Amino acid sequence: MPWGMRAIWSGEITFGLVNVPVKLYGATRSHDLSFHQVHDEDQGRIRYQRTCEVCGREIDYEHIDKAYDDGDKTVVLTDEELADLPAEDDDEIDVVQFVPGDQVDPILLGTSYFLEPVGRSSKAYVLLRRTLEDTERTAVVTFTLRSKTRLGVLRVHEHLLALQTLRWPTDLKDVDFGPSRTTISAKERKMAAALVEQFSGDFDPEQFTDEYQEQLRELVDAKLEEGDSVDTEATFGKDTSDDDAGDGKVISLMDALERSVQKRRGATEKKESPTTKKGSTTKKGSTTKKRSSRKKGSTTTRSSKRSG
Numbered sequence: 001m002p003w004g005m006r007a008i009w010s011g012e013i014t015f016g017l018v019n020v021p022v023k024l025y026g027a028t029r030s031h032d033l034s035f036h037q038v039h040d041e042d043q044g045r046i047r048y049q050r051t052c053e054v055c056g057r058e059i060d061y062e063h064i065d066k067a068y069d070d071g072d073k074t075v076v077l078t079d080e081e082l083a084d085l086p087a088e089d090d091d092e093i094d095v096v097q098f099v100p101g102d103q104v105d106p107i108l109l110g111t112s113y114f115l116e117p118v119g120r121s122s123k124a125y126v127l128l129r130r131t132l133e134d135t136e137r138t139a140v141v142t143f144t145l146r147s148k149t150r151l152g153v154l155r156v157h158e159h160l161l162a163l164q165t166l167r168w169p170t171d172l173k174d175v176d177f178g179p180s181r182t183t184i185s186a187k188e189r190k191m192a193a194a195l196v197e198q199f200s201g202d203f204d205p206e207q208f209t210d211e212y213q214e215q216l217r218e219l220v221d222a223k224l225e226e227g228d229s230v231d232t233e234a235t236f237g238k239d240t241s242d243d244d245a246g247d248g249k250v251i252s253l254m255d256a257l258e259r260s261v262q263k264r265r266g267a268t269e270k271k272e273s274p275t276t277k278k279g280s281t282t283k284k285g286s287t288t289k290k291r292s293s294r295k296k297g298s299t300t301t302r303s304s305k306r307s308g
Contacts (some may be wrong), residue, residue: 009145010118011091013128013161014156020125021118022093024145026154028112033216038235045235071137082147090144093163095154098137104153110165114157125161132156269281 009024037046049058067076117125132139132154139154141163151166223229 007116008113008253009091009142011093013093013095013115013141015095015128015139018124018128020128022115022125022161023118024163025116026115027157031210032213035219043230043235044237056070085147090149093143093152093154095139095140095141097133097140098132100141101136101138101155104138104140104166108166108169109153110167112165113163115154128154129156129161132161144246230287292301 005025005056007025011022012022013022021206038044039046049159050061051057052059063077065078066082067074117127128139131137133156141152143150143152143163151168153164153166155162173271197204
């Protein structure tokens with residue numbers, strides 16, 4: 001495989017008593033320009049936080065479990081429980097059937113991968129590839145990838161074996177629409193066939209280009225040449241992790257409410273204190289402080305809502 005490609009899975013293709021050690025590589029890549037979001041006023045990057053809706057705090061990946069919601073109840077599954085499932089440790093691509101390639105509905109086809117032979121001898125790998133070519137068959141397989149049991153097909157791609165995932169039949173949607181009944185004349189069919197003939201030829205994917213991405217790249221390059229850009233480091237802004245509440249923690253809505261209540265309670269107790277005289281400067285000062293506290297509390301709450 002080309003330098004820089006990293007295998008995402010390793011195991012064996014098994015059919016009958018034959019084992020073919022292989023490594024799995026992604027066969028495709030995206031050519032689209034990758035974007036991120038920025039604030040239109042100061043070009044600061046917009047980031048998304050993993051925030052708990054109960055406590056309002058940002059959660060690290062190590063404290064995140066998976067859960068299934070059936071509507072009324074939610075079942076939480078830990079990483080340990082998922083790792084104990086039998087399919088988790090399966091490292092085999094099991095050939096279950098050899099079928100004519102034209103029997104595989106293209107609508108079921110999914111992600112493509114290349115299979116690299118492993119070991120000093122690739123005889124079994126080449127034998128399987130040539131057998132598929134000679135018999136004009138496609139191998140239907142089952143395998144486990146990223147903790148999911150999958151259905152797939154083995155095909156020949158030039159000198160390599162290619163694995164392509166198949167969607168499960170239950171994944172296809174049932175539809176209740178279609179064309180209405182109509183009559184097509186023989187002349188219309190003949191004219192349509194003539195039109196097809198004019199556009200006929202051998203398929204060459206290299207002749208097709210993504211015009212939108214090409215124009216997008218030209219736009220980006222032009223803005224760079226004109227200096228219409230900002231310094232990348234400046235889009236990250238300053239580190240404000242120590243500015244929130246002075247303790248480095250994300251202030252949740254509940255925290256903001258509790259602090260507002262405590263400040264309001266303290267201001268009320270000071271107002272009702274017998275040592276405070278009506279109309280005195282102390283009361284006026286307390287009232288001012290109380291209003292400031294409410295304002296600060298509500299500002300913190302709005303900030304928390306935005307960050308949540």
